[in-house]
Amino acid sequence: MKNVSIALLGCGTVGKGVVDLLAMNGPLIEEQLDTKINIKRVLIRDLNKYEQMEDLPDSIQFTTDFNDIIDDDEIEIVVEVMGSADFAKDCIEQCFLRGKSVISANKDLIADYGIPLLKLSQQHNVDFQFEASVAGGIPIVRPMYSSLNSNRIEEIIGIMNGTTNFILSNMTAHGSSYEDVLKEAQEKGYAEADPTNDVSGYDAARKIAILATLGFHSAVTFNDVHVEGIENIAKEDIEHATEMGYVIKLLAIARQDEDGISLNVHPSFIRKGHPLANVDGAYNAVCVRGNCVGDVMFYGQGAGSLPTASAVVSDVMNVILHRNLQMTGKRGYVWHEAKLKPQADIASPYYIRMIVNNAPGVLAAVSKVLAENNISIRSLIQKDETAEIAEIVILIDKSAAGLVQASLQKIEELSCVRKIANAIRVIEV
């Protein structure tokens, strides 16, 4: 049996998961590869903390100095599970320069620098893999480039953030407010003390940027994604969605047609009965539409120590296989410049909720603005809230985002309209 030494950068939730998984499944993995995997060194911040941790093999050498790893020629493969972007990037680049292949679970890094890093890895004939950067344990990165690659990918739609899915699922199940469920999620550890990265959609945006890069063979990054979070979703929006036969989900959506690529993360009405509508709680799901395969969906746990480690170690196995077959760094990838569609042109039906004066003529004024902008009304409900104010809920037919924004601005300027409470896209899949 061959031997390979690897190092971990970081030993937090995912890093510890990798150590645990290799302890649990080592013999099965090593038999498949005919290679023994030795975790030789682990980079950590605080030696005291890890010396007190249990269940770590004695053979692992912990260090706070990255040089101990980069200078160790026996280490051929480095697993980056730190999470921070700048230091991780620097470490990974140094690994490439020294001929070490890298596995990373770092979506922040890959969403911004995935292509430059892949190019650098190829220049130095090493592997760079990152299955765990999207949707935790769900196999989606490798299937995208090695199973669905016979297709022109037209659409990728995913629920790829567990925190927001937990919040929206709970708001729907219990009729609770956003604030109450966020607080509960924070108490249970499902949401960070500063939840911005999740609730504002940035986390999902990073993941869709990575998938779109691979699926569309296009150089897109996090900055190309138009992002809206779930902070503005009210109990009332959830209630209306339920009444109308929809569920509200934070969707990450990448589309490609002859006019270009669109990348969006936003809360969305999705019809009950659609496979994505049933993805609850901490689960993730990604639907991919190929021009030949049609719709395929991948579903599973999008986070967690062992599920994420499952993806990391499958990359380690892949890299070891390449090493043993002398094909390290030899797989080519193809990218083009991304042609992005103007955000204002992206059309969909919308749900619009507004608070208006409870007075005659309001409906006429609102619908006049829509008619002037050629926006067609699919359905409309008006409910009197008090003697003074009423709520209007409108579903409009597929309309361009720019046109909808301009119309809503004009409607908000009407003296009889108090505010546009929300405008949420309806996803027709």
Next chain:
Amino acid sequence: MKNVSIALLGCGTVGKGVVDLLAMNGPLIEEQLDTKINIKRVLIRDLNKYEQMEDLPDSIQFTTDFNDIIDDDEIEIVVEVMGSADFAKDCIEQCFLRGKSVISANKDLIADYGIPLLKLSQQHNVDFQFEASVAGGIPIVRPMYSSLNSNRIEEIIGIMNGTTNFILSNMTAHGSSYEDVLKEAQEKGYAEADPTNDVSGYDAARKIAILATLGFHSAVTFNDVHVEGIENIAKEDIEHATEMGYVIKLLAIARQDEDGISLNVHPSFIRKGHPLANVDGAYNAVCVRGNCVGDVMFYGQGAGSLPTASAVVSDVMNVILHRNLQMTGKRGYVWHEAKLKPQADIASPYYIRMIVNNAPGVLAAVSKVLAENNISIRSLIQKDETAEIAEIVILIDKSAAGLVQASLQKIEELSCVRKIANAIRVIEV
């Protein structure tokens, strides 16, 4: 750009799909591989038929003689999409002997001879791939051995036969009888004139044998699968399932624990809300449980010309990649002897429906038999059908199949019991 010549054995639904897909997506595929794919020869049964077909590139040479293909040294890759088992096996073996890699979509063949063929391919240093043999376009074969391989796979549960899923979905949706829906399915072309292979569960059994081989690293074949079909599912069973919060699906189930492997195909009660319960019509889904990744599900179209061709061509791309990197035939696979669990030991809860005399003492007699066999009743409904007969529906707790069969035989021998109408396993996932 490099060049590779391939041949197709067969040009039916899937073969034509491969031709069409390469016509549609050729440039995208060739760019990824830096290799031009030339379909040089196609083996068919009747030259007249294909000369009349439209949309076939002029460059393809059709032949009815397999020797034209096997003797053509320019052809490096052969795509077997005929479907028949014996002739296909012979052709594939000859390809291996002559150094040609093979892609096959032939589940009948692979469920019986997958491991011997893989071994033969390795002896001759060629590739043998068969993604399309399970669940059409859904990527599951390659993800099983190259993404989920860091896990000990504990369970594979799938809806992998479109015909039976169409029949059961329609019986549920419209309250129709099995016979009526089967007839409708035959008229619409969803079921064959002789539907045995589908409705008896043989097709699903072949697919689960292939997945279990890969997932469990165990040499299992079609003959190791215990199979029950859907022919005995009555309207009444569907109605009871619906009332009790379940859906009936034909599930293919492979499980592995320290006691061994079990392989089953049978109709199953599955709770509404489970992701598999929502897989309707012609869609397929496969749930895989790994000891680290937890549950992951793969969902999509399980058949059809272009979806199946998507899987075939992704294999072709993989084989070309291996060829270009000089690693053809070099990937190793590991198998052990399969230790199969006795079928009688496999335990699950059951739904049992029986027709009895409408007379005092029946319930006491039936429940006495169950009690004597230590089978615990979870719920029981008795409905009078007429003055003479009644229907009893029992849900029993998890019990071994052997014990259930023995008990049901004793119950059927009771003079007050007219017949055991059905006994269907309840799947707790």
